[in-house]
Every structure is written in structure tokens, then in C-alpha cells.
Amino acid sequence: MAKIRERNRELIIEVASKFFAEKGFAATKTIDIANSAGLPKANVYYYFKTKQNLYRSVLESITEPLLQASEPFYENDDPATALEEYIRAKIRISQTHPHASKVFASEIMHGAPHLPEDIAAQMQDQTKQMCERIQSWIDQDLMAAVPPQHLLFTIWASTQTYADFDWQISQITGKEKLDQEDYDQAADLIVKLVLSGCGIQVGTKEKETA
Template identity: 60%
Template structure:
């Protein structure tokens, strides 16, 4: 029974991610989410109680990977390895969770009204930790004296674009869907740009 429950919840979450990413929270309907999941509408309420709870679950599904992506960051780590691993993790999030990534980006752009205070604190603390690590490397002369805040913002923008602008990227590359090799090329390109830009003067 539990396996059926988990399967149904996963189907609903995946469908909800697509609907919320495409239409936003207000315009999304639980009936459309249920139809996309191939399940009766009451199942949405049975598992998630409300559209608001379902939306928060979608956000939760992307927040955990975002927090885990920063695992390599530590002041004693080798900067090139840490930054490379971080960029790779962020690209994989855009590849594996594109709809939830779009929902998260939209949530942030609207002032994070559905994120809990604890979630905001965790995300902000993570960002501060990463920025402090970068500043430590700068102070030690391990990387160039660039603004650590804007380095992080640039990495976020470069990696998030593969979720937010997937349609445009597919149109320009002439591919209906990006392949693993495309994401690897993107990863290597961003890593090269960042590491070259961070090389000590």
C-alpha cells in the first residue's frame, strides 16, 4: 500500500510542478493537475489536503537539492574543485528538476510569499556560508579579488537558465530536448569561464 501511496504522490508532485511552472500558483487548477497525473481529483486532496500544501511540497522538493548542492563549500577546500562541483550540481538540478526549478525561481521573484521563515533562513544561511568561503579564498590569495556576492549571483544565473529558458535554448540549438551531452557541455563551459575568471592575478 505504501508503494502505491508514494507512487501516486510522486505522480501528483510531478504534474503539479509542470502546472505551477506553466501557469503559476493562482491560475493552476487541481483538476488539471489530477488529469495530468492520471488520477482522480480527490486524490490530490487526499494526499496533500489543499493546493497551497501541494505548492509548498513542490517548493520543498527543490529546496533540499539546492541546499545539498553547497555541500562541497568549505574554507579549507580547494577552490577550483569546490566551484566545479557546485556548478555541476546546479546544472544537474536544472536538468533533473526543471519544472520545480522554474516554480522556485518564480517564487523568489515574487518575494517568496509561500516559503516558510525557516526555509528562507536556511537558504540565506547557505548563501552566506558560500560567500564567506569565497571571501576566505580571496583573503588567502587563492582566487582573484572579485566580489564574492556577484560571483554567486553569476553562477546561479548561468545554471538556472537551463531550466528557465529551456524552450529558447532548444529552439536555438535546434533540438527538441537537450541531451546529457548538452548539459555536460554547459557544465564544462561555465566551469571554464568561472575558473578562468577566478584565477589569481
Template identity: 55%
Template sequence: MSRIREKNQQLIIEVASREFATHGYAATKIVDVAKAANIPKPNVFYYFSSKDKLYYAVLQTVTQPLLEASRPLEEVEDPVEALQQYIVAKLRISQDHPYASKVFANEVMSGGSALPEDIGVELFNQSQMIIDKFATWSEQGLMDKVSPHHLMFAIWAATQTYADFSWQICNVMQKEQLDKGDYRQAAEFISQLVIKGCGVKTKP
């Protein structure tokens, strides 16, 4: 893929993410995306032949990082380190893909009817892996006997809220937008909350 093509596609996806997040899938039109990106409408169709394909591309910008975020839980043996890395990765998604994250959240809240089946299957399989991992840690005495489902849900909520409720968070903190330091502090706090609250132990 040429740099120009990649740059144009990235621009369209970024603008579409904002449009879908602000107006929703049904209300967003390709012409709106083209106008917001300041490019001709045919150019959008050149790269994305339909609104469905553009929507799928937007979802991919957040679902792929979401799928990759759980890699520490699979590859890192120490539960403390694995959880810390997982939480950092989840927060990085909220930081780097705020609009796409909102699009994903809106899709989930609306029942996931427009979520591509293959993405839904991958996310479900990932969830089962995370639940199994938490359950295994509990059985091994590396974590308290907590509900693996609700622990996973709590981490999701604590990390994704920085994208989905960014306006409210910035308003309370009296900032136009959060900086790297804010996300670092959030990662440290959420990690401490989970690790100490669930009695997570370093693997001997």
C-alpha cells in the same frame, strides 16, 4: 511509505510542478492537477490536504537539492574541485527538476510571498556560507579579489538558466530537449569561465 503511495505522490508532484510552472500558483487549481495526472480529485487531497501543502512539496523537490548542491563548497578543500562539483550539482537540478526549478524562479521573481519561511531561512544561510567561502579564498590568495556576492549570482544565473529558459536554449540549439552531453559541456564551460575568469587556484 509504501511503494504505491510513494509512486502516487511522485506523480502528483511532477504534474503539479508542470502546472505551477506553466500557470502560476494563483491560477493553478487542484482539479487541474488531478485532470492532468488522470486521477480523481479526492486522491490529490488524500496525499496533499491543500494547495499550499502541494506547492510546498513541489518547492521541496528543488530547494532540498539546492541546499545540498553547496556541500562541495563546505567539504572539499580544493577551490577548483569544489567549484566544479558545485556547478555540476547546480546544473543537475536544472536537468532533473526543470519545472520545479521554474516554480522556484517564479516564486523568487514574484517576491517570495508564498515561499515557506523555513526554506527562505535555510537558503539565506546557505548564501551567507557561500559568500564567506569565496571571501576566504580571496583572502588566502586562492582566488582573485572579486565580489563574492556577484560571483555567486553569476553562478546561479549561468546554471539555472538551463531550466528557466529551456525553451529558448533548445530553440537556438534546434533540439527538442537537451541531453546529458549538453549539460556536461555546459558544466565544463561554466567551470572554465569561473575558474579562469576569477583566477581560482588549486590549494597547495
């Protein structure tokens, strides 16, 4: 029974992500989400109580992996390894959570009117810690003196574009949907550009043992 409930919750969140991404919070109707999920409208309210709670769950479905993506910053002393793992994690999020990523991006672009304060605080705290970590690498001469905030802005823009601007990418590539090779190539290029721009084309540990 618990597994059925969990599957239903995940299905509703997945379907809701698409509706919120395409129509926004105000224009999305709970009945449309229920119909698309093949479930009674009552089930949506059973699991989430309100549309606001469902929207929060959609945001949590993307913010949780975004928060987890920063773990390489604290697990690695080598900035090259940390940045590469972070970039690849961000690309995977765009690949596996495209609709929720759009919802999050739209929320931010509109001034975060529905973003819960606790989630906003977590994201801000994460960014602060990542910037401090980058600055520590700069202070240790492990990478070039780049503005930490702007480095993160660049990484966010280049990785999230693969979810937030999928229509444009589809038009340019001629593909209805990117395949794994496309995402791997994107990650490889972004890693190369970022590491090169930061003056760390190879890991500092590799340099020491070479």
C-alpha cells in the same frame, strides 16, 4: 502500500510542478493536476490536504537539492574543486528538475509571496555560509578577490538558465530537448569561465603537487 503512496506523491508533485510552472499558483487547479496524473482529485487532498501544501512540496523538491548542492564548499579546501562540483550539481538540478526550477524562479521574481519562511531562511543561511567560504579562500590567496555574492549570482544565472529559459534554448539550438552532451558541454564551459575569472584555472592542490 507505502511504496504506492510514495509513487503517487512523487507523481503528483511532478505533475503539479509542470502546472505551477506554466500557469502559476493562482491559475492552477487541483482537478487539472489530478486528471493529468490519472488520479482522483481526492487523492491529491489525501496526500497534501491543500493546494498551498502541494505548492510547498513542489518548492521543497527543488530547494532540497539546491541546499545539498552547496556541500562541496564544506567538503573541499580547494576552491577549484568546490566550485566545479557546485556548478555541475547546479546543472544537474536544471536538467532533472526543470519545472520545479521554473516554479522557484517565478516565485523569487514575484517577491516570494508563497515561499515559506523556513525555506527562505535556509536558502539565505546557505548563501551567507557560501559567501563566507569564498571570502576565506580569497583571504588565503587561493583565488582572486571577486565579490562573493556576485560570483554566486553569476553561477546561478548561468546554470539555472538551462531550466528557466528552455524555450529560448530550444529555439536557438533547434533541439526540442537538450541531451546529456549538451548539459556536459554547458557545465564544462561555465566551470572554465568561472575558474578562469577567479584566477584558478586548475585546482590549487594540483599546483602544489605539480
